[in-house]
Amino acid sequence: MNSIIGHEKIIYFLQKSIKNDKLNHAYLFCGPAHLGKTTIAKNFLSEILCEKKCKKCIHCLNLEKNTHPDVYFINKEKDKKNITIEQIRFLQEKLIRHSFHGSYKIILINQAETLSLGAANCLLKSLEEPNPKTIFILIAENTNLLPKTIISRTQILKFLPVATKDIVNYFEKQFNLEANQALELAKISINKPGLAITFFQNQNLLEEHKKQIREFINFPQKNLNEKFQIIEKTLSTKNEFLENIKILQNILSQWDLIIRDLILIKNSLNIFIIHSFLENELKELVQNYDENQLLQILKKIKKSKEYLFTNANPKLVFENFTLNL
Numbered sequence: 461m462n463s464i465i466g467h468e469k470i471i472y473f474l475q476k477s478i479k480n481d482k483l484n485h486a487y488l489f490c491g492p493a494h495l496g497k498t499t500i501a502k503n504f505l506s507e508i509l510c511e512k513k514c515k516k517c518i519h520c521l522n523l524e525k526n527t528h529p530d531v532y533f534i535n536k537e538k539d540k541k542n543i544t545i546e547q548i549r550f551l552q553e554k555l556i557r558h559s560f561h562g563s564y565k566i567i568l569i570n571q572a573e574t575l576s577l578g579a580a581n582c583l584l585k586s587l588e589e590p591n592p593k594t595i596f597i598l599i600a601e602n603t604n605l606l607p608k609t610i611i612s613r614t615q616i617l618k619f620l621p622v623a624t625k626d627i628v629n630y631f632e633k634q635f636n637l638e639a640n641q642a643l644e645l646a647k648i649s650i651n652k653p654g655l656a657i658t659f660f661q662n663q664n665l666l667e668e669h670k671k672q673i674r675e676f677i678n679f680p681q682k683n684l685n686e687k688f689q690i691i692e693k694t695l696s697t698k699n700e701f702l703e704n705i706k707i708l709q710n711i712l713s714q715w716d717l718i719i720r721d722l723i724l725i726k727n728s729l730n731i732f733i734i735h736s737f738l739e740n741e742l743k744e745l746v747q748n749y750d751e752n753q754l755l756q757i758l759k760k761i762k763k764s765k766e767y768l769f770t771n772a773n774p775k776l777v778f779e780n781f782t783l784n785l
């Protein structure tokens with residue numbers, strides 16, 4: 461399913477660029493996962509090649525089959541840490557040649573933050589001296605990991621979480637969901653349409669997610685020894701460094717949401733909490749904190765995330781954060 465939910469301004473901007481023939485040679489779609497960056501990028505490149513998406517022309521037919529000879533997808537290979545310089549060189553060799561259908565050549569680079577330094581430098585040459593009728597679309601969750609030289613060569617489009625009403629409307633219209641069911645999906649997916657759709661299609665995953673949050677809520681009651689054991693297990697040394705950073709970022713984001721829920725409950729604003737399915741447990745947990753402590757924890761979460769950006773050891777950051785819970 462390739463539904464687009466929200467992001468009207470970005471879509472309007474991109475469509476206007478096509479209409480006015482004001483296409484940039486490089487775009488950077490950035491923002492957290494599950495917001496629809498890739499879906500919109502694919503839609504954008506389809507419209508560049510066939511504005512009406514007629515489904516009949518050579519472009520549309522090739523795109524449908526994922527075999528368009530002028531469209532290149534660069535992904536990090538599964539067993540590799542980075543997008544490699546070889547991948548970029550290979551691409552550049554192809555870009556020198558004429559386009560097959562006399563149209564634009566479009567390159568979509570997923571997880572651009574995983575470009576190796578060599579690959580990024582190599583790519584930079586293409587961005588600095590762009591071939592005519594060639595468009596790069598870079599997709600990244602974390603632009604802090606992208607070289608500034610690359611970023612400065614792109615038109616940046618920042619993706620933000622989608623408005624609750626857009627997600628609710630979508631599920632009501634497309635799947636005839638009741639408003640409260642749609643609202644629960646929007647909330648638990650923290651306004652990320654991709655995640656909402658995944659949860660809707662895969663109830664097991666949703667249950668697993670709920671179970672995980674329940675474990676989070678039980679975490680503060682555990683003794684220090686148990687807590688450190690959990691940290692040890694969560695941020696295993698078997699994982700790659702970057703993987704552990706990502707895991708901890710997610711944990712901290714999840715805690716951020718839980719603490720915000722606790723603050724709402726403290727202020728009798730229970731109807732606004734995200735984890736309404738855990739309202740009773742949260743009500744119990746909130747008794748352990750006063751509002752000032754909760755605000756301090758929020759600050760600590762923000763600080764911990766900043767440490768992670770400076771490549772601090774994730775385990776130390778997690779242990780340190782835990783002492784405040």
Ligand SMILES: [Zn+2]
Pocket residue numbers: 510512513514515516517518519520521
């Ligand atoms: Zn077409």
